[in-house]
Amino acid sequence: MIFDRKNLNSNQLIEFYKKLLWPRLVEEKMLILLRQGRIGKWFSGIGQEAIAIGSTLAMNNDEYILPMHRNLGVFTARDIPLSRLMAQWQGKASGFTKGRDRSFHFGTQEYKIIGMISHLGPQLALADGIALADVLSNRKKATLVFTGEGATSEGDFHEALNIAAVWNLPVIFLIENNGYGLSTPVSEQYNCKYLVDKAIGYGMGGRRIDGNNILEVYHTVSELAASMRENPKPVLLECMTFRMRGHEEASGTKYVPQHLFDTWKEKDPIRNFENYLLSENILRPEWIPQMKKEFFSQIEAEIERVFTEPEIIPDMETEIRDMFKPYSFPTYPLPAAATNMRYIDAISDGLKQSMRKYDNLVIMGQDIAEYGGAFKITQGFVEEFGRQRVRNTPICESGVVGAAMGLAINGHKAVMEMQFADFATVGFNQIVNNLAKTHYRWEQAVDVVIRMPAGAGTGAGPFHSQTNEAWFTKTPGLKVVYPAFPADAKGLLMAAIDDPNPVMYFEHKYLYRSTSGDVPGGDYYVEIGKAKVIKEGTAASIITYGLGVHWAIEYAAKYPELSVEIIDLRSLQPWDKEAVEASAKKTGRALVLQEDTLTSGFGGEIAAHLAEHCFKYLDAPVMRCASLDTAIPMNKALEEQFLAKARLAETMEKLLNY
Template sequence: MQFDRKDYSNDTLLHLYHHLLKPRMIEEKMLILLRQGKVSKWFSGIGQEAISVGSTLALQPDEYILPLHRNLGVFTGRDIPLGRLFAQWQGKATGFTKGRDRSFHFGTNEHHIVGMISHLGPQLAVAGGIALADVLDEKPRVTVTYSGDGGASEGDFHEALNVAAVWQLPVIFIVENNGYGLSTPSNEQFRFRYFVDKGPAYGMEAVQVDGNNVLEVYDTVKRLAEDLRQNPRPVLLEALTFRMRGHEEASGTKYVPQELFTEWAQKDPVENYEKWLLAEGILDEEARMRYRETIKREIEEGLKEADAAPVPTPDAARELADMYAPAGELSVDSGQLSASEEDSLTNNQPLTTDNDQLTTKPATEKRYIDAISDGLRQSMERFPELVLMGQDIAEYGGVFKITDGFVAQFGKGRVRNTPLCESAIVGAGLGLSIRGKKAMVEMQFADFVTCGFNQIINNLAKSHYRWGQNADVVVRMPTGAGSAAGPFHSQSNEAWFTHTPGLKVVFPSNPHDAKGLLCAALADPNPVLFFEHKLLYRSLSGPVPDAYYTTPIGQAALAREGHEMSIVTYGAGVHWALALADELNLDCDILDLRTLLPWDEQAVRRTVEKTGRLILLHEDTMIGGLGGEIGAWVAENCFNSLDAPIMRVASLDTAVPFAPTLEQDFLPRQRLRAAVEKMRSY
């Protein structure tokens, strides 16, 4: 192994040595503790330390790094206190995740590190979002993120690199090519020979380094970072290396030919660098032993601190509270509508006037779609850090024209057309949040959210609970059937997300709430899935205050008051229930949930206790729909108030059919009539 010191001082070379030796010595200690049962699991980076150490030390302290399992050198390179790092591995309360996650599954903004999730690939897109924030703020910074050669087979790898290339984001994508994805060798993962062959296809520079040569890694990343700060663009950096232990200790290494261990043992990054330093007279034997004694003492002190740290004490209230970032107080123009405006809103749309914060300024008749556009535009004015991302949302204005004219007002930096990369764009939203920005991601149709599902469920939803990082991201979801759009443009998929703690799910039924709830969602620091029924976009109008206001998330509203029965619903179901109540002269409560997660338990309780009869109506299919959850809660908590069995009315448990006749039979509107008549006669 050849080392080229170039113009680096002895202090720099010894600084690299100290940081290269430290993770090796920590790992050797951890492998002992693993056998003693003091550490539950370990993913060894022995043989790969030079990549983490060289790349980390080449960056500025405020530049983010997104490491993986085998990147201990990133954490030690950023001088994270070992006591807290060891407490994290032991699941102690003083760890970065308070015992909620393990190993390197955590982040720390203090040290500008965003740890991994087990799905590997999604973090690449998060790096892109962090870099985008730096570009928008005109900060000359780079972001470094890692992928293994196996993880690079995931679609997230392609999406992240493609978006970074299109947007010219200053990200260094480091592929640690160690030849195996767990036990699967490279020739069973991909057909190309080297990852540098991929760079030109993405329109980006690709560089290959000896991943076991710490000085080569350091020099290459330092040179690239200096260039990227002045000329932002992504670079694909392939580091050739080998792991000398199993994927994790329990998996062993029997699947690897012994000759590979013999070959790569000769390329050990620590031993080779140490021998070179000794041969060059930069390091002597006394100093070598002094480095080891210093690191050994630091490890022992860190273990002593971690061992003394308390184990987490179960506290259900704290656990539930930590799923969400505190929303704080929303700054709005408050006041009251005129009596005529209030009557108009109350008679035509759900409204809780004592809870909603309304403006004294005039209300204008607006379509549902225009109310959404209005709320989005005013939120862009109120929050300069808000960035909009979605397919065709810029000059074209989106397929529904909600963002028409936004580019002229806010510029293409904040109103961004995206490639067809739902996962990468949602991940970028989290990256923007890490740098203190807000993001709105528009799904062209709610059906397409499946392509970004992992990012929403496992990254956005869990981030605050795991390490205190909020995901300030709103995902807008045009949803619903009724327009003969077939199985892939009509699904009501809100229940996929109401099962996910950490998310908020909103579904307005009218223009007033559409604007107010969207403004509230964009002000909220938590991830919000905002569902908009496509059929209501241009078919429904109502008075909407012209000024900025918010409608509280988590509060239901009565669309109609009565005593005969209660219909609890949301979205288009509100209008089906209102129409049927008028037709049948039904004296009923119609409760519009408005928010599905968290849904308003007390409002449901009040209406059930008042009428004693409950119909749960939603456009979503029956099995697994939100109606089942609410019905179970009512049965458990309001059983003594019921005078009849709870009834659910929902769409057929099929995909959404294309032909209008089939679609109308699929939808629950006609079945609602039968349920109401049955409830009346019970």
């Protein structure tokens, strides 16, 4: 192994050695604790320390790094106290996630480190968003994100690299190629000679280096980061190394041929660097045991102190409260005079007003720039706000959701247009596991709104007509809104953008151009979580949302002799339990109407709540009216049969005659 110190002085080299030695000794202690049964799990990075240490030291302290679970050196090189890390690993209250997540599944703005989640790959797109925020703010910074060779097979890898290349983002995508993804060798993982060869397909630069040579890692990352700070563009960096222990300790290493261990043992990053420093008379032999003794003593003291910390006492209210960043609906001045406009124009107006109010707001989506989006909601936005803030995206929903989250992490607001709500499936993991859980895990606000054009009525068939709100209402950490009228469409959108938490904003495509109403001008906000009484009544309550509100109004107009009360939920998570209960108690009969399919739809939650909390006030069972438990057909007659509206009158008659 050949070391080139370049411009590093002897004191810096000794500091590098200390930084390299510290996580190795910590890991050796953790393996002892594991054998003693004092800890339950450990992902070892022994043999790979040079990558984490060298690359971290090459980055500026105010630049973000997104490591993996085998990168202890990233955290220690940023000088996070071992006691704090140990508290995290042990699930103590003083850890970064208050016992809510494991190992390195956390982030910290203080140290500019954003940890991974268990799903491989999503962190790569977050790096795109973080870097984009720096570019938009004219900050000359680079972002470093780690992945393993196994995760390069994930779609998230492709999407993140493609976005970074198309947008010229200053991201170093670092692949730790350690030979195995759990037990799967690289020969079964990819068929190219080197992973760095993939760089040319994205139109980005690529480097392949010895990941066990700390100076080669340091100088390479230093050079790449310095270049992209001045001339933003991404780079793929493949660092060759080897995993000397199992994927995690319980998995063992029997599947690895012994000759690989023998070969890579000779390439140990610490021993080789140590020998280099000794040969250059930079490090004296007698210093090494003294360093280790001091480190061992410090490690022992910090770890044992954490073991004595009290266990967490569960508090239900705290756990529920911490799912979201605290947010109080503010008092705004009275809105300007109202103008009659269509539902679609109200959405556009709310988005435009928010873009004017928040200069850190970025909207992203397929074809939303000059083309104006599939439904023309953002038509004219480029002319007013520019292409930097109104961004066409490649067709890669997961990558764009991740980029939106990265923007939020780095001080921006983001609105992503999902071209059709149906396509959220392609970004599902980022939504339900990253956006939704982040604040609960490490108190990071995720200021992202995802617009979801949803619903049937246009003969668009199974893949462009679903109303899939129930996929998200069951996910803690997401707010879900679903306006039925133009004024609410604007007010809820502006409220969602103002709210620092992730919001799924459902907008019904059928209502875009078929529904008009008076919409207040200027800034206008409708509080999330508040229902609205559309029509007073005494005989029965119809509790609904979205297109269902219009079905209910049409039904009430057709049967004026029936005193039907109509409740428009407007928000599904949180939803207005008090308003719904009050209506059910008042009328004694409740029908929950939803466009979604019957089984496991959100209406079932409302029906269950009323049965549990309002049973003694009801004169009939709570009934549901929903669409058929089939996919949505394209043919108009079949679609009309499918939709809940076809059975509304029949279900209401049954309810009223019970």
